[in-house]
Amino acid sequence: MNNEELNDIRKQIDFLDEQLVDILYKRSNLISKVAISKQKTGKSIYAPDRELELLRNLKNKAKNKGVSTDLVDNLMRRIINNSYESQSRSKLAGIGPLDKDIVIIGGGGQLGKLFVRLFVNSGYTVKIIEKDDWQNAENIVSNASLALVSVPINMVDDALDMIPLLPKECVLADLTSVKEKPIKKMKEIHKGPVIGFHPMFGPDVKSLVKQVIIYCPVRYMSKCNWVLTQFQIWGASAFEMKPSEHDRIMGYIQAVRHFTTFVLGFNLMRENINLEEVIKVCSPIYRLELIMVGRLFAQNPELYADIIFSSKKNLELLRNIGDRFNEALIWVEHGDKKRFIRSFKDIYNWFGKYSEEFLKESSDFLEEVYIQKQKEL
């Protein structure tokens, strides 16, 4: 086979790849029609049964043809996600009282904007209270069905103090990443329905499909339900949690992880590691670990300081992990490999089925890191 023949095969491949783009184009046109249908019938964007069946059928077809089922599964999940994203940008069904107003306190912030857009797309009238709007707040909330507080964690208390008397039936809710304190305060300032939320996603999500939102019922849940249902129409999964339980787990997840990630970056700087060289040669797994550290510092320092310094309990959690670092360091100092290996196995057992599952799962998204890396080469 000579070069001419190779070029000929490549032309045939190009032809197939172009058909693929055509299919995506035709598919997106059909998805627009699906979106209109869902908006009219009030269905959730997220259609889990349909998704499952679609994937199962296609993987069967792939298997019969000797095409990699993993490849088909992965391509289709991306295509489906893309469909959800485009549905999220179109008109959405609105389930709540559309004749009243949604008031978003901090609606000019990043997360606030996301909710403004979603409520507007669902046919609600949305009003915003930002720093300069407080003198007009009484007027703004006068016809509110929902007052949603979306301000930075260290400003929640002040914002709640400034909210004027809300209509009796109005739902008061917040999106703060801690729950005990804001919920206590919300109960004080409003005698109507109250619910606390903590979205487990950032403002940059392209759709709420399958994203998790934690909620803490506070008062008159039956009158808050339409808000939860609205989130579910947008595709979110809602999980109920007690405020104390939420704060305990998040304290750990947030404060401990952010602080240790901070220390890893701090240490890299102090050791003055040659980043360029490391990035050039390192494997996907090291690259991923480096990315997870470096990405922290491109974000808002105040936000992370607030999270870490926000509670006395965090300090205790950080001291604990410091103690455990020192405990394990002593094994290394004493060359006590056996002790290290014994603990390693204990931790494996503690993780139960998850260690193996995580290892398997990581190999899938390491391919993604690898794909990213290729873009640079």
Next chain:
Amino acid sequence: MNNEELNDIRKQIDFLDEQLVDILYKRSNLISKVAISKQKTGKSIYAPDRELELLRNLKNKAKNKGVSTDLVDNLMRRIINNSYESQSRSKLAGIGPLDKDIVIIGGGGQLGKLFVRLFVNSGYTVKIIEKDDWQNAENIVSNASLALVSVPINMVDDALDMIPLLPKECVLADLTSVKEKPIKKMKEIHKGPVIGFHPMFGPDVKSLVKQVIIYCPVRYMSKCNWVLTQFQIWGASAFEMKPSEHDRIMGYIQAVRHFTTFVLGFNLMRENINLEEVIKVCSPIYRLELIMVGRLFAQNPELYADIIFSSKKNLELLRNIGDRFNEALIWVEHGDKKRFIRSFKDIYNWFGKYSEEFLKESSDFLEEVYIQKQKEL
């Protein structure tokens, strides 16, 4: 629009999706022909120019049709990777002396097996030396063009001691994750060509395309070049490094990261965090961090103990990071937010362009974590 109409649209979508699987099937048949051509002409599996052009053309086409270029880019990269994988499983071009033998010491191990398969697929005769083969070793190496040491780090020294006299022209090489010590030893036991390798990939890679292999030239590089070229035909990128530089960087990357990951797992166990609950509610980024910790413990404890306990320098690196942990902890104890924020900004500056790049990059593969998570729901 009623349900019947929605079902009708969905049938049209199914029809398109099935065409997509057909395209993948036809494409894989054409790729088999490409593989044969590359084997005959001795071309590398990896064709960067072709890849770039293909992606550029398709993204242009997508743009013109209003299809997401990100989606097309991502789908095509996966399809291309899959093509490389299937090429790697077929017959490959062999560039070295095919009339001589490749001897892989530790060829029964995981990484050893990968190289055995690649050399065999490239038309070489491959012989293995495992634990029980040493009495026959002299015979096994008698016609060797390459003796490749692929044994666990703590057995390299013994293995090198046991290797019999190699033919003068034979290349002696290793795959150890440290370089100074094994290279010193290899120079002593063999007076012919010597080169050290450290593959930055694990035994589970499906192809070597774009994977990095670090090499340290030791003696008679011109006689080692065919091995490097062979790796490149398999698609690998080779980076040259000095052994001391390699060990310094890897000491940091490996020992410090593995140890701190160990401590994070140790701490989770001691805090007895409710894993099931955390996994249920956490966002993709927390999930990723949890996975990166948990996955460690599904692996070989001895391997990680060896890496961490292997050198005195590691202990120093670990003490340093411990000191930095305590330094930052004091800021939290004193409520010194300003100091924390100042360091945060310093570290951001130290990372230079990488913080922002990492943040952007992470949002791409967080989608992958998210896709994985969906599989469970």
